[in-house]
Amino acid sequence: MPGLELADHAPDREGRVRAVLGRLVRPALVLPALVGIGAFVGAWQIVALHNRYLLPTVPEIARSLWEQPHLYLRDMLGTLRETAVGFVASFVVAFSLAVCMAYSKIVERAVMPLAVVLNVTPILAIVPGLTVAFGLGLTPKYIITGLIVFFPLLINSLIGLRSADPSALDFFHTVHASRWEILWRLRLPSSLPFLFAAFRVCVPLSLIGAVVAEFLAAGNASGLGSLIAVAQSQSDLAVIYAATVVLAALGLLLTLIVTLVERSLLSWHPSRGRRG
Amino acid sequence: MTVISAAQYRRRMSRSVPESEHDARSGGLVVRGVTKRFTSGRGSTVALSDINLTVDRGQFVTLIGPSGCGKSTLLRILAGLTDADEGDVSIFGESITRAREAKHIGLVPQSPALLPWRTVLENVELPLQLNRRAGRTPSDNADPREILAAFGLSHVLDKRPDQLSGGMQQRVAIARAFAFRPAVLLMDEPFSALDELTREVLRHELVDLWQQFRTTVVFVTHSVAEAVLLSDVVVVMSASPGRIGTTIPVGLGRPRAELVELSDEFRAVETDVRIALREGWRHGAS
Numbered sequence: 001m002p003g004l005e006l007a008d009h010a011p012d013r014e015g016r017v018r019a020v021l022g023r024l025v026r027p028a029l030v031l032p033a034l035v036g037i038g039a040f041v042g043a044w045q046i047v048a049l050h051n052r053y054l055l056p057t058v059p060e061i062a063r064s065l066w067e068q069p070h071l072y073l074r075d076m077l078g079t080l081r082e083t084a085v086g087f088v089a090s091f092v093v094a095f096s097l098a099v100c101m102a103y104s105k106i107v108e109r110a111v112m113p114l115a116v117v118l119n120v121t122p123i124l125a126i127v128p129g130l131t132v133a134f135g136l137g138l139t140p141k142y143i144i145t146g147l148i149v150f151f152p153l154l155i156n157s158l159i160g161l162r163s164a165d166p167s168a169l170d171f172f173h174t175v176h177a178s179r180w181e182i183l184w185r186l187r188l189p190s191s192l193p194f195l196f197a198a199f200r201v202c203v204p205l206s207l208i209g210a211v212v213a214e215f216l217a218a219g220n221a222s223g224l225g226s227l228i229a230v231a232q233s234q235s236d237l238a239v240i241y242a243a244t245v246v247l248a249a250l251g252l253l254l255t256l257i258v259t260l261v262e263r264s265l266l267s268w269h270p271s272r273g274r275r276g
Numbered sequence: 277m278t279v280i281s282a283a284q285y286r287r288r289m290s291r292s293v294p295e296s297e298h299d300a301r302s303g304g305l306v307v308r309g310v311t312k313r314f315t316s317g318r319g320s321t322v323a324l325s326d327i328n329l330t331v332d333r334g335q336f337v338t339l340i341g342p343s344g345c346g347k348s349t350l351l352r353i354l355a356g357l358t359d360a361d362e363g364d365v366s367i368f369g370e371s372i373t374r375a376r377e378a379k380h381i382g383l384v385p386q387s388p389a390l391l392p393w394r395t396v397l398e399n400v401e402l403p404l405q406l407n408r409r410a411g412r413t414p415s416d417n418a419d420p421r422e423i424l425a426a427f428g429l430s431h432v433l434d435k436r437p438d439q440l441s442g443g444m445q446q447r448v449a450i451a452r453a454f455a456f457r458p459a460v461l462l463m464d465e466p467f468s469a470l471d472e473l474t475r476e477v478l479r480h481e482l483v484d485l486w487q488q489f490r491t492t493v494v495f496v497t498h499s500v501a502e503a504v505l506l507s508d509v510v511v512v513m514s515a516s517p518g519r520i521g522t523t524i525p526v527g528l529g530r531p532r533a534e535l536v537e538l539s540d541e542f543r544a545v546e547t548d549v550r551i552a553l554r555e556g557w558r559h560g561a562s
Contacts, residue, residue, distance in 0.1 A: 167387050174355045174382070176376040181407070192393075
């Protein structure tokens with residue numbers, strides 16, 4: 001391996017750092033990505049220069065971000081709060097309901113049709129109704145971000161709880177484990193892979209819900225969607241796309257958090273690949 | 277084998293909880309007139325028909341027979357996972373439910389069914405953490421580390437199940453069932469998913485281990501050689517409807533001699549079992 005060879009021949013500190021970096025940032029890994037991103041940015045710039053009303057140029061986007069960092073930060077935190085609160089509240093409700101449904105056929109038969117209807121209805125259609133009821137504040141946003149992820153979280157929780165290994169369940173029964181012990185020690189850990197599969201989809205989905213809810217009920221609340229809506233009314237392309245860049249970064253950050261948590265909690269799962 | 281008086285037996289049956297752990301472990305495993313039917317859309321099948329069986333304390337009994345003879349169903353009834361439609365079962369004078377509540381039953385299922393998020397040691401500790409209200413003292417349980425050492429698994433205590441081979445996983449599953457020293461061990465074809473060579477090794481390990489612990493065992497298999505090597509009694513079952521055909525005692529001496537499978541006596545018992553199995557097919561087919 002090239003990195004090792006360098007370390008052998010360069011005992012000084014700078015050489016060692018270069019060796020480690022050389023191993024981490026292997027050209028084969030990073031070069032294609034850099035070329036791809038570079039080509040995209042280059043194409044953007046060319047289109048923007050020739051069509052001032054279609055796209056802002058890259059320097060214009062950069063300048064908007066650079067000149068008003070506090071604005072974007074404040075709005076990013078606003079959108080983040082809506083996403084987080086809506087998602088967490090929705091998960092708590094969905095998971096609790098899934099536990100009830102897993103243990104009671106009657107509850108399942110009562111709740112499932114409602115959940116299915118919820119799933120197939122474009123949730124964003126009710127934003128105007130929520131605006132009439134609650135105004136332009138945060139409440140409609142919380143409701144939307146929660147509702148939009150409710151069904152996937154519910155279904156995956158239910159399937160996850162039911163995915164417990166039947167033979168393991170038999171073992172628990174023969175030692176007369178209580179319902180709580182079975183739930184806590186068997187069903188819950190078994191459901192984690194399903195939950196994280198749902199999180200990977202639902203966290204970005206929640207973000208979408210927050211942003212679009214902000215579009216439709218802009219008001220004075222801070223949020224990147226509100227910012228974009230206001231910028232739209234002023235035909236300010238630079239702000240619109242700058243906010244989009246910040247949203248992309250936010251989405252990446254949230255997905256990264258989910259991935260890191262998953263990696264630490266699910267190190268045992270076959271999908272993570274075999275160790276040793 | 278402990279013999280109890282009729283009065284003692286009646287008293288035990290009428291009490292909801294056995295007087296002491298020792299009392300509960302005397303007597304035998306008694307199956308009387310057990311019948312089990314499964315109904316589906318197309319009608320019902322009789323999985324078990326009038327099963328009568330007695331297993332003495334400390335005996336190793338194997339249930340052998342073709343698919344559909346009900347051996348796994350019978351084991352599940354003994355484990356308290358299914359109820360019989362008719363007849364009754366008692367384990368050392370207790371009902372199955374009482375036996376489960378007191379953690380007198382250990383199960384080794386067909387697939388190892390280890391918890392993948394726990395290490396080997398944590399998996400073996402699991403039954404000690406469940407149902408602590410069973411009223412057992414710490415001395416009733418074995419030391420998980422000692423059990424794993426007896427199985428030759430000391431070097432994998434911190435490994436996760438997915439890092440072990442199928443044979444090692446099954447060893448851990450057996451260790452887990454031994455860990456709380458149940459009065460009865462129920463093993464449902466534990467080696468059937470393994471290759472023949474691993475099976476042979478585990479078979480012999482189980483024989484040696486049983487020699488040490490002398491637990492009462494009901495073992496399900498469809499391997500004749502396995503049944504003869506492991507057990508004191510081989511119960512041959514047949515299908516349609518599931519019933520007991522013949523009960524064959526295995527008089528090969530304990531502990532088993534080193535190359536006992538090559539002896540004439542072993543072959544003779546194997547032959548008896550095979551003939552009994554054949555008879556079962558013929559009756560079933562008619």
